[in-house]
Amino acid sequence: xxxxxxxxxxxxxxxNDPKLxxxxxxxxxxxxxxxxxxxxxxxxxxxxxxxRIIHSLSHRKHGKYIAVNCGAIPEGTIDSExxxxxxxxxxxxxxxxxxYFEVADGGTIFLDEVGELPLTTxxxxxxxxxxxxxxxxxxxxxxxxxxxxxAATNVNMFEAIQKGKFREDLYxxxxxxxxxxxxxxxxxxxxxxLFRKFASDFAHKYKxxxxxxxxxxxxxxxxYRWSGNIRQLRNVAEQLSVLETNRxxxxxxxxxxxxxxxxxxxxxxxxxxxxxxxxxxxxxxxKVLFDMKSDLNDLKKLTLELMKNGSxxxxxxxxxxxxxxxxxxxxxxxxxxxxxxxxxxxTPTQSxxxxxxxxxxxxxxxxxxxxxxxxxxxxAKELELIKKALERNKGKRKAAADELGIxxxxxxxxxxxxxx
Numbered sequence: 001x002x003x004x005x006x007x008x009x010x011x012x013x014x015x016n017d018p019k020l021x022x023x024x025x026x027x028x029x030x031x032x033x034x035x036x037x038x039x040x041x042x043x044x045x046x047x048x049x050x051x052r053i054i055h056s057l058s059h060r061k062h063g064k065y066i067a068v069n070c071g072a073i074p075e076g077t078i079d080s081e082x083x084x085x086x087x088x089x090x091x092x093x094x095x096x097x098x099x100y101f102e103v104a105d106g107g108t109i110f111l112d113e114v115g116e117l118p119l120t121t122x123x124x125x126x127x128x129x130x131x132x133x134x135x136x137x138x139x140x141x142x143x144x145x146x147x148x149x150x151a152a153t154n155v156n157m158f159e160a161i162q163k164g165k166f167r168e169d170l171y172x173x174x175x176x177x178x179x180x181x182x183x184x185x186x187x188x189x190x191x192x193x194l195f196r197k198f199a200s201d202f203a204h205k206y207k208x209x210x211x212x213x214x215x216x217x218x219x220x221x222x223x224y225r226w227s228g229n230i231r232q233l234r235n236v237a238e239q240l241s242v243l244e245t246n247r248x249x250x251x252x253x254x255x256x257x258x259x260x261x262x263x264x265x266x267x268x269x270x271x272x273x274x275x276x277x278x279x280x281x282x283x284x285x286x287k288v289l290f291d292m293k294s295d296l297n298d299l300k301k302l303t304l305e306l307m308k309n310g311s312x313x314x315x316x317x318x319x320x321x322x323x324x325x326x327x328x329x330x331x332x333x334x335x336x337x338x339x340x341x342x343x344x345x346x347t348p349t350q351s352x353x354x355x356x357x358x359x360x361x362x363x364x365x366x367x368x369x370x371x372x373x374x375x376x377x378x379x380a381k382e383l384e385l386i387k388k389a390l391e392r393n394k395g396k397r398k399a400a401a402d403e404l405g406i407x408x409x410x411x412x413x414x415x416x417x418x419x420x
Contacts, residue, residue, distance in 0.1 A: 001028060002057065011049055014197050015190035019182040023050065026179050031057035036129060038114075038174045039152040041181035044229030050179055051110035051150040060148055063107030066100050071116035078121055080137050089138025101134055101145045108148045114174065115155030115166060122167045125149075129173045149174070162396050184229040188222045194230060195221060198237035209247050211240050216251040224258060383418050386411070390420070 004024045007013070013024070030037055031054045039047045048067065055065045073081050080089075084099030100109055111117075117125065128134050129149060133142050151174045160166035184191060195213070203210035213221065226232055236257050240249055385404065393399035401411040 004028070007053060011053060013046070013049060014194050015187055017182060017187040017190050019180070020187065020190070023179050023181050024053065026177065027053045028057060030054065030177050032059065034148050036148075036174050036176045037150045037179060038171075038177070039150065039179045039181065040157075041152075041154060042183045042229055043154045044231035045181045045183055046230050047152040047154075047181055048110070048112065050181070051108065051152070054150055055108040055110075055148075058108070058148065060107050064104045065108050065110070066104045067110040067112060068100055069112045071113035075118045078118065079124065082121065083124060083134045083136055085137035086139045089136075093138065096136075099134075099136065101128060101147055102143065104147050105145045106147075108150060111149060111151040113153060113155075114151040115153040115157060115160055117166075119165075119167065122170050126167065126170045126173060129170075159398075162398055184226040184233060185224075191222050191226070191233065192218050194233055195237055198234050199241060202238050202241035206242060208241070211237075211244060211247050211249050213249050213254065214251060217249055217254045220251055220254060379418075382414070386414055386418065386420070 002010075004021050007024055007028065008015075013020075027037075027050050037050070037054060039050045041047050051067070052065070055061060068082070070078065079085075080093075080097065080099065082099050082101060084097050084102055085093050087093060087096045111125075124134060128145065128147070132144050132146060134145060135142055155166075157166060157171050157175075161168045161171060184194075192213075196210075199210045199212075228235075236254075239257055240254070244253065246253075386400070389400040389403045390397075393403065397411055397415070398408050401408040404411065
């Protein structure tokens with residue numbers, strides 16, 4: 001088995017990041033098998049290197065290696081490209097054509113951007129993965145192929161599955177082994193190494209002295225976000241090599257080639273706020289309203305207790321006073337300069353007390369009933385909205401939470417609360 005270092009030299013991979021090394025190790029380990037592999041990473045991180053490593057170290061290395069960019073083939077022709085077609089299968093099909101799976105029999109196919117495949121093509125691909133069978137477009141004859149599939153994507157596959165854009169069974173069939181590649185911003189120590197390699201390559205290509213960065217330019221290079229990853233870094237190195245007559249590149253010169261939004265500042269990923277218990281304004285508003293309603297109900301109970309007990313505050317449940325005022329009664333007493341200390345809760349008059357004694361528990365029960373009806377009404381509306389959202393999204397919590405405008409964690413808490 002070849003070492004990671006020898007593979008790096010052979011495929012011209014620059015960097016010593018532990019995550020990068022681990023990805024190469026996994027590629028070396030799975031290469032001798034026929035296991036399906038899914039390479040995951042952002043656009044521009046160099047995902048195409050992993051399938052080449054796997055193919056070159058496998059028993060299929062003498063067979064064909066075909067790389068297919070699934071996102072670059074129109075939806076109407078991708079089935080024909082992958083599986084072939086019969087003459088007359090569609091307008092323009094003047095001859096029978098072999099597809100990639102037929103041509104690469106005994107070799108390896110690299111499906112780049114596999115997350116962009118149409119659903120109909122995903123069904124055909126799943127059949128190839130399961131039993132090696134496929135049917136040409138316009139044909140009824142089943143053909144067999146012995147192809148190893150290595151796929152790559154920069155799409156969040158779980159989100160794509162939840163949105164119905166990618167088949168869950170196909171995902172698990174493709175990702176027998178996952179090989180994640182880190183983005184360039186997580187490989188800070190490798191950034192300058194890569195830049196120097198690119199600068200040297202372009203100096204040789206364009207027959208000119210290599211460019212060199214100043215110290216502060218190197219620091220800025222390492223702190224930059226690099227949304228386009230290695231591809232963006234390579235383009236910047238090429239632009240500087242070709243356009244700058246002064247081969248010593250200052251910080252100001254480097255910054256002029258980079259968009260300001262790329263600096264390593266905190267950013268919102270995927271256009272969404274960070275999720276928490278109350279991640280959205282609507283969550284916060286709901287919480288405030290529910291807290292206000294709860295305080296109002298507690299205040300009603302306290303008022304009824306006071307009317308029943310007169311000015312005997314000590315007879316009231318201390319926990320109820322604590323909930324309403326946030327402190328004990330003594331802390332809420334007001335002292336006047338020339339008068340004795342008095343309680344802020346007024347003592348009812350004799351007529352008020354007699355009137356309440358006549359009604360007594362009836363009023364209290366009525367108040368409790370009103371409170372219960374209000375609470376049930378609010379809960380019923382909330383329950384109805386949650387049920388509708390879950391039904392519309394076929395039980396998918398994340399999609400339902402997005403439609404309701406709340407976080408998935410909040411929706412999960414509500415589902416438990418209502419025992420849905």
